[in-house]
Amino acid sequence: MTVASASVVAARRTITVERRVVIGGLLVVLGLLDALVFGYLSPPGHAVFSFTLTGAAVSVPNLSVTPRPVCVALGALSCVIGAGYVGFRLSRIARRVAAGVCVAALAVAFLCWADAGRIPLPFTSLLSTTVDSAIPLMLGALSGCLCERSGVINVAIEGQLLTGAFGAAVVASAFGSIWLGLLAGPLCGVLIAALLGLFALRYRVDQIVLGIVLDLFASGITAYLYDAALVPFANRLNSPATFGAYKIPLLGDIPIVGPVLFDSTIFLYITYVAIFAVQVGLFSTRWGLRVRSVGEHPTAADTVGINVNATRWRNVLLGGAVAGIGGAYLTIGSVGAFGKTMSSGLGFIALAAMIFGRWTPLGGVAAALLFGFMTALSGVLGTINSPIPSDVLLMFPYVATIVAVAGLVGRGRPPKADGQPYIKT
Amino acid sequence: MELKLRGVTKRFGSLVANDHIDLDVAAGEIHALLGENGAGKTTLMNVLYGLTQPDEGEIEVDGRRVRFRSPKDAIDAGIGMVHQHFMLVPVFTVAENVVLGREPTKPFGLLDRRRARGEVQDLSNRYGLSIDPDAYVEHLPVGVQQRVEIVKALIRQANVLILDEPTAVLTPNETQELFRIMRELKASGRSILFISHKLKEVQAVADTVTVLRRGRVVGSPPPSATDAELATLMVGRDVELRVHKEPAEPGDVVLVVDGLVVRDETGRIAVDGVSLEVRAGEILGVAGVQGNGQTELCKALMGLLPVDRGMVAVGGRDLTRASTRAVLGAGVSYIPEDRQEDGLVESFSVAENLVLDVYDRRPFSSGISLRPDRVRDAARTSMAEFDIRAGSIEVPAKTLSGGNQQKLIVARELSRETRVLLANQPTRGLDVGSIEFVHRRIVANRDAGSAVVIVSSELDEIYALSDRIAVMYEGKIVGVVPPTTPATELGLLMAGATSTRGEEGLPGEEGLPGEEVSEVQPA
Ligand SMILES: Nc1ncnc2c1ncn2[C@@H]1O[C@H](COP(=O)(O)OP(=O)(O)OP(=O)(O)O)[C@@H](O)[C@H]1O
Ligand SMILES: [Mg+2]
Numbered sequence: 001m002t003v004a005s006a007s008v009v010a011a012r013r014t015i016t017v018e019r020r021v022v023i024g025g026l027l028v029v030l031g032l033l034d035a036l037v038f039g040y041l042s043p044p045g046h047a048v049f050s051f052t053l054t055g056a057a058v059s060v061p062n063l064s065v066t067p068r069p070v071c072v073a074l075g076a077l078s079c080v081i082g083a084g085y086v087g088f089r090l091s092r093i094a095r096r097v098a099a100g101v102c103v104a105a106l107a108v109a110f111l112c113w114a115d116a117g118r119i120p121l122p123f124t125s126l127l128s129t130t131v132d133s134a135i136p137l138m139l140g141a142l143s144g145c146l147c148e149r150s151g152v153i154n155v156a157i158e159g160q161l162l163t164g165a166f167g168a169a170v171v172a173s174a175f176g177s178i179w180l181g182l183l184a185g186p187l188c189g190v191l192i193a194a195l196l197g198l199f200a201l202r203y204r205v206d207q208i209v210l211g212i213v214l215d216l217f218a219s220g221i222t223a224y225l226y227d228a229a230l231v232p233f234a235n236r237l238n239s240p241a242t243f244g245a246y247k248i249p250l251l252g253d254i255p256i257v258g259p260v261l262f263d264s265t266i267f268l269y270i271t272y273v274a275i276f277a278v279q280v281g282l283f284s285t286r287w288g289l290r291v292r293s294v295g296e297h298p299t300a301a302d303t304v305g306i307n308v309n310a311t312r313w314r315n316v317l318l319g320g321a322v323a324g325i326g327g328a329y330l331t332i333g334s335v336g337a338f339g340k341t342m343s344s345g346l347g348f349i350a351l352a353a354m355i356f357g358r359w360t361p362l363g364g365v366a367a368a369l370l371f372g373f374m375t376a377l378s379g380v381l382g383t384i385n386s387p388i389p390s391d392v393l394l395m396f397p398y399v400a401t402i403v404a405v406a407g408l409v410g411r412g413r414p415p416k417a418d419g420q421p422y423i424k425t
Numbered sequence: 426m427e428l429k430l431r432g433v434t435k436r437f438g439s440l441v442a443n444d445h446i447d448l449d450v451a452a453g454e455i456h457a458l459l460g461e462n463g464a465g466k467t468t469l470m471n472v473l474y475g476l477t478q479p480d481e482g483e484i485e486v487d488g489r490r491v492r493f494r495s496p497k498d499a500i501d502a503g504i505g506m507v508h509q510h511f512m513l514v515p516v517f518t519v520a521e522n523v524v525l526g527r528e529p530t531k532p533f534g535l536l537d538r539r540r541a542r543g544e545v546q547d548l549s550n551r552y553g554l555s556i557d558p559d560a561y562v563e564h565l566p567v568g569v570q571q572r573v574e575i576v577k578a579l580i581r582q583a584n585v586l587i588l589d590e591p592t593a594v595l596t597p598n599e600t601q602e603l604f605r606i607m608r609e610l611k612a613s614g615r616s617i618l619f620i621s622h623k624l625k626e627v628q629a630v631a632d633t634v635t636v637l638r639r640g641r642v643v644g645s646p647p648p649s650a651t652d653a654e655l656a657t658l659m660v661g662r663d664v665e666l667r668v669h670k671e672p673a674e675p676g677d678v679v680l681v682v683d684g685l686v687v688r689d690e691t692g693r694i695a696v697d698g699v700s701l702e703v704r705a706g707e708i709l710g711v712a713g714v715q716g717n718g719q720t721e722l723c724k725a726l727m728g729l730l731p732v733d734r735g736m737v738a739v740g741g742r743d744l745t746r747a748s749t750r751a752v753l754g755a756g757v758s759y760i761p762e763d764r765q766e767d768g769l770v771e772s773f774s775v776a777e778n779l780v781l782d783v784y785d786r787r788p789f790s791s792g793i794s795l796r797p798d799r800v801r802d803a804a805r806t807s808m809a810e811f812d813i814r815a816g817s818i819e820v821p822a823k824t825l826s827g828g829n830q831q832k833l834i835v836a837r838e839l840s841r842e843t844r845v846l847l848a849n850q851p852t853r854g855l856d857v858g859s860i861e862f863v864h865r866r867i868v869a870n871r872d873a874g875s876a877v878v879i880v881s882s883e884l885d886e887i888y889a890l891s892d893r894i895a896v897m898y899e900g901k902i903v904g905v906v907p908p909t910t911p912a913t914e915l916g917l918l919m920a921g922a923t924s925t926r927g928e929e930g931l932p933g934e935e936g937l938p939g940e941e942v943s944e945v946q947p948a
Contacts, residue, residue: 018692280535284535284536285530285533285534285535285536286528286530286534286535286536287534288536289517289521289525289528289536290525290526292514292516292517293514293517293525296514296515296516296517297512297513297514297515299512300512300513300514300522300525301514301525301526302496303496303508303512304496304500304512304525304526304527304577305495305496305497305500305526306525306526413516416515416516
């Protein structure tokens, strides 16, 4: 090994050591939070969790715990994990699991503290709301991944969700077919994506500004059409049927897990397929290798015969379709009728999830679930009369993203050529 | 494979970069292309690789006329090119980079990583390239990255391999390694087109030499020709290969660096407690294998990287945390290592680039307005003085040849009054004539009373210029030695061996650095 490569390897090692100390330390802090804040500040009384939804085949008894010892135990667990993180060189998967367990412990400690002495907290329904509210976020994050991995910044997710929601509602309502609505959602997303592609790739407009303009455009045009057509003809154009839940046989009957993961609308199942397809596609296929090369080093891709702009076009359109499905979920997957600006910033949270997940599909999905949990939690805290204002929880995605972007928890690395138009010399 | 170029002509506006060039490359030969900066070597290779379309002329492969509309056509015809700026995706593994564009797959388009790895391993073994298919390219030293580029060409069955200034960024050992590989490829019947400005390298590996000057072929000397003969043919005049300089007459200490600690962009400590003193009228050469903190040292001095600890002062003024503008204002001139990243605004014109750091001063501005006429006049003078070859002073800097971009920066930095001249690889990519010229100007700068710091990984350059040599290794100065030190000893220091002499020359914590350094100065 040459001198230079030895020093490079040494350099990598020092970085990991520092990162290990920072992240391990953070996990210990989370543990102390569990034990000292949630444990010792818990009001007297039990925290009760209910797991059985009405009509479930198998019923699980309620769980009643005394918050303090549970929180302390969870805190101790986190501290041990944090210490292990610093002390041992863990594999990548082990590091993820460690961080995941500590975050979950924090969530549970929080719930114990919040529910102490109050009415039972519907745990299963909390999780199931988490997953449902994460669907558009997950699809939006996947859309972002598809675009940005090929080197195009997609700030237009919000607009794609909104037009997707609009198109799905109108088509499903006008033709009386939710299946046609399911087709129309992605098509509308693709429409916005086509504008993104046209101006970003053809005319090389600044992609962030362009994305925001497209979001405004989407919100403006759907609002106008809503007022002009959907309000006067609400019966014909804005009363779509919605997809019902489909319980997967056997799997759906598993206590807790079943109702959360395997008893939902087709949108959740589509999301599963999309997650799998994007993750495997990007990292294990020829297509993915080429996409990523275009996003990282377009000139290199070009010199080996890969068509940079064609690749980007394909990915931008595909991303639009995926976000459009997420939009369709907002109408025909849940509430039915379209409402003005009903995406209400979900696209931006999806973007944040993608960044928080470091431009990877699975990371984005994990972040989307975390953000979805915050949304669900703010609802549940209301039902159990917790004093915590729900708006504080809803701030969480943004705070988390700023923390992630600022590099406090290890800097995510965007594709090198993200946002840069490719000009052939 | 036999390759013939006939009457290849390429014009850029009024500039004729290639003027009816004929070139024959036989199978199994190493064909060196020599020529001064801007002679048209890169342009010719770009034509051959399908990156540029020629205005006239034709290319024949094994007697058949071909037309390359894109690199893909050239690749299909068996031509491979290792670009001066590597075309590798840093976050991909070696195997992924090599197979990109022609990936082996399993059903459903899944990558066949095993096969990709195997193919790379095979080629690597066959030519003794020793590259690890699973390593990430960003972790590899440039020498290995270059071998990855070679494998990339070989796996595409390249029979003709173009290497455009491949040794410019290599350490001496890596260069020797590259030559071994080139000979190996030659033995397997492949031809290599090799561009270099280093005459010794050409003499060492080439079978045939073609010299270009101002876009034309001016001769095909045998590789056994002497340095002087080759240089004269390239430049069209006699070249002094080693500049003459009087012994230094050091004055007051101008630049003081004390216990400097700097981290690079990734947070790693790159400069680890460096202390230096440089006097007016002397040249301190900083020798060392690339990547041992030299670049970070320069950037920190210029205020381009934050200083972790320690102190920097120029002429008694503390500049440790000063802005780059303040450092420039204190009379520091800087020739950066990476000319395209740090040295130029590529889309600005030559004239604008020549005043980048003085545009806000007289005579180029008055009040708040720029005086374009003065800028143009100064640019014309500099162009002539430094022999910068470009279509005009109005063309964007990015269209200049690599060496001419470098000359542009040197011209800008040497044209203003300086107290300190800080030059990182000042002659990278320059032809022999230009090196001579730049070296003379640097010595003149010293004699005019500047404190000069030259960072170079070329030992020849270090010896040619330095009055004292500091050797850097892993972020530390491991020795300060006189220029009479033999190259073998310097080589050892650069590889991390600490010599007793080096320790003495190292400024200690307890005393004034300057005093101890002067002990080992030549008489
Ligand atoms: N795209 C372009 N537009 C205008 N002029 C160009 C362009 N590309 C090259 N030139 C000009 O053509 C001439 C030949 O350039 P080329 O890069 O081939 O030189 P070179 O022999 O490789 O020099 P060096 O040794 O400095 O790399 C130069 O004067 C350069 O300014
Ligand atoms: Mg060149």
